[in-house]
Amino acid sequence: MTRHHRTTPRLARILGSLLLVAAAGVLTSGAAPAPRPAAAGALDQVVPAPASVRPGGSPYRITERTGIRVDGSREVRRVGEYLAEVLRPSTGYRLPVTTHGGGIRLRIAEGPYGAEGYRLDSGPRGVTITAGAPAGLFHGVQTLRQLLPAAVERDSAQPGPWLVAGGTVEDSPRYAWRGAMLDVSRHFFGVDRVKRYIDQLALYKFNKLHLHLSDDQGWRIAVDSWPRLTTYGGSTQVGGGPGGFYTKADYREIVRHAASRHLEVVPEIDMPGHTNAALASYAELNCDGVAPPLYTGTAVGFSSLCVDKEVTYDFVDDVIRELAALTPGRYLHIGGDEAHSTPHEDYVRFMDRVQPVVAEYGKTVIGWHQLTGAHPAKGALAQYWGLDGTSPQEKEQVAAAARNGTGLILSPADRIYLDMKYDASTPLGLSWAGYVDVRRSYDWDPGAYLPGVPASAVRGVEAPLWSETLETSAHIEYMAFPRVAGVAELGWSPAAAHDWDAYRVRLAAQGPRWEALGIGYHRAPQVPWPAG
Numbered sequence: 001m002t003r004h005h006r007t008t009p010r011l012a013r014i015l016g017s018l019l020l021v022a023a024a025g026v027l028t029s030g031a032a033p034a035p036r037p038a039a040a041g042a043l044d045q046v047v048p049a050p051a052s053v054r055p056g057g058s059p060y061r062i063t064e065r066t067g068i069r070v071d072g073s074r075e076v077r078r079v080g081e082y083l084a085e086v087l088r089p090s091t092g093y094r095l096p097v098t099t100h101g102g103g104i105r106l107r108i109a110e111g112p113y114g115a116e117g118y119r120l121d122s123g124p125r126g127v128t129i130t131a132g133a134p135a136g137l138f139h140g141v142q143t144l145r146q147l148l149p150a151a152v153e154r155d156s157a158q159p160g161p162w163l164v165a166g167g168t169v170e171d172s173p174r175y176a177w178r179g180a181m182l183d184v185s186r187h188f189f190g191v192d193r194v195k196r197y198i199d200q201l202a203l204y205k206f207n208k209l210h211l212h213l214s215d216d217q218g219w220r221i222a223v224d225s226w227p228r229l230t231t232y233g234g235s236t237q238v239g240g241g242p243g244g245f246y247t248k249a250d251y252r253e254i255v256r257h258a259a260s261r262h263l264e265v266v267p268e269i270d271m272p273g274h275t276n277a278a279l280a281s282y283a284e285l286n287c288d289g290v291a292p293p294l295y296t297g298t299a300v301g302f303s304s305l306c307v308d309k310e311v312t313y314d315f316v317d318d319v320i321r322e323l324a325a326l327t328p329g330r331y332l333h334i335g336g337d338e339a340h341s342t343p344h345e346d347y348v349r350f351m352d353r354v355q356p357v358v359a360e361y362g363k364t365v366i367g368w369h370q371l372t373g374a375h376p377a378k379g380a381l382a383q384y385w386g387l388d389g390t391s392p393q394e395k396e397q398v399a400a401a402a403r404n405g406t407g408l409i410l411s412p413a414d415r416i417y418l419d420m421k422y423d424a425s426t427p428l429g430l431s432w433a434g435y436v437d438v439r440r441s442y443d444w445d446p447g448a449y450l451p452g453v454p455a456s457a458v459r460g461v462e463a464p465l466w467s468e469t470l471e472t473s474a475h476i477e478y479m480a481f482p483r484v485a486g487v488a489e490l491g492w493s494p495a496a497a498h499d500w501d502a503y504r505v506r507l508a509a510q511g512p513r514w515e516a517l518g519i520g521y522h523r524a525p526q527v528p529w530p531a532g
């Protein structure tokens, strides 16, 4: 979507900083003095903003003699190998991963790090990342990437130099849930496209990938006991294309790749509505015993599993059992949104029967926030996707559930639905929740968003990307970038660090990184991007 100029990286960087300053001046003329972009790789330029940054001292320079030192554990070595894979193509250095020597050191130690926090110390003798667990080291590695020039992300040798600014970063996340959702049902995205998105999310310290695996237009995950779900129910998509589905091996590969990037996959089977693909595949799942045709449009709310039929619960049990067996993570999402063709009392009865099945197979229920209109199971999470204009009654229903122990994941549609158009000129996406520009998606506080919700009930944020209008990785990237970085910051950074004027300058510095990674982002006019 965006143009990729291929000037030499060094020249591009110099031109980029000049034009960045110029652009910042133009965009803020008449307002306060333009925020000046810090030098590439400064400690205070990282997205999401770290909890604490103390710049100082001389930088560390990565050279052909630099090694990556890890301790003996396999998981730490894996983080070291991952870092080496990021750095080797662009630096051209060997960067051996060993248990001695040094330069860059990854170490596990006792400390105030929590499950995902880390400390990064950089000085002339080396860079050390310390954490209490491999996930913290992995997040520290993402910070280190951003301290290096954007060209480090290129997949061919670049001139360098590879300087890491001196100083100390001490960092840990505000929220344990920092998610992104991909709708692979409306249009199917194959394993490689999903892996590419996972790699991009990892750069911003996301830790959950929610896959919307079934909907009216397609069933995307193999279920051995109900094979027509995929062979027939997965055979099309919005617009009538060929669709597709994940075999169990495909799905395990996605889960494995996500785990290597410290993301947990959260699978969703949406029910009792959004089920036309299943109803089309098996006539017996329909109350009238007649299978409807496959559906390739974009309407919602017209399908429902048959709440009164016993076979419905055999079906649900089989699907949840097989999906739980593929899921090392703790959660299983059962949808529950837009069940407009299911009478309310049936919806409540259905959820009363289905939630215990999730528990029986060892998983914790997540539902869209309509689940709070039924009886959310103990420990269940509700994913709020309302708008500013959602009725006070509906908001209070969610808040009451939160006060009663239901944890909340916040995905307000008019803030962080990444499929909403940025503005009227956006060529992709929808606008039923309004336009969502970059500032709007960033400039709100998850901790104070819903009235009457105790702050402790908010587990974090998640950015859904629905795919009615999206078919390719380029489409995903154009809608996700830059907004997904703001969601990462809402999930990770302390509330006190929230500041749009400072954020948009840090965000601008990500542009060259995305260009180096081949990410075609939306060059939103609110952000003082360097010339691209």
Ligand code: ACM
Pocket (backbone or CB within 6 Å): 337, 338, 368, 385
């Ligand atoms: C939803 O957007 N129907 C969760």
